[in-house]
Amino acid sequence: MTTQSLLAAAFMLALPGAALAQAPAPAGDAAAGSQKIEKCIGCHGIVGWRTAFPEVYNVPKIGGQHQTYIVRALQEYRAGERSHPSMKAIAATLSDKDIADLAAYYSSALSKTASK
Ligand code: HEC
Numbered sequence: 485m486t487t488q489s490l491l492a493a494a495f496m497l498a499l500p501g502a503a504l505a506q507a508p509a510p511a512g513d514a515a516a517g518s519q520k521i522e523k524c525i526g527c528h529g530i531v532g533w534r535t536a537f538p539e540v541y542n543v544p545k546i547g548g549q550h551q552t553y554i555v556r557a558l559q560e561y562r563a564g565e566r567s568h569p570s571m572k573a574i575a576a577t578l579s580d581k582d583i584a585d586l587a588a589y590y591s592s593a594l595s596k597t598a599s600k
Pocket residue numbers: 520521523524525526527528535541542543544545546553554555557558566567568570571574586
């Protein structure tokens with residue numbers, strides 16, 4: 485193989501990655517999201533939406549919330565544009581796909597019929 489064709493091959497390999505990086509936010513999958521809520525239900529799954537650590541405070545209801553709103557909120561916590569220590573720490577662990585799936589789940593009817 486010539487250097488030129490090697491370069492061409494490398495360029496072709498790099499393309500899908502570049503296309504992904506520029507792609508719009510991934511589509512959310514509610515079923516996949518339902519597998520990712522363990523990190524959330526400790527707070528957002530409690531009836532009355534209150535948590536007692538480090539002090540008692542209200543946790544907003546996110547089930548049934550608009551999908552775009554949930555995505556935006558999580559991105560803002562992750563970026564530090566919203567500052568809540570727990571949510572910032574949790575959002576930091578989420579990928580764009582996780583956020584999309586969680587938003588799809590919480591905004592969907594699934595979240596209202598799920599037992600937790
Ligand atoms: C330690 C408790 C806790 C956990 C765990 C938790 N949250 Fe939160 N969440 C909160 C609190 C408290 C707020 C309100 C923070 C504020 O005032 O900005 C909040 C806010 C939010 C908001 C913004 C709601 C709004 O109306 O502004 C979203 C969306 C959200 N959480 C999603 C999630 C998701 C998804 C997970 C799991 C990956 C999760 N949270 C895990 C406590 C928690």
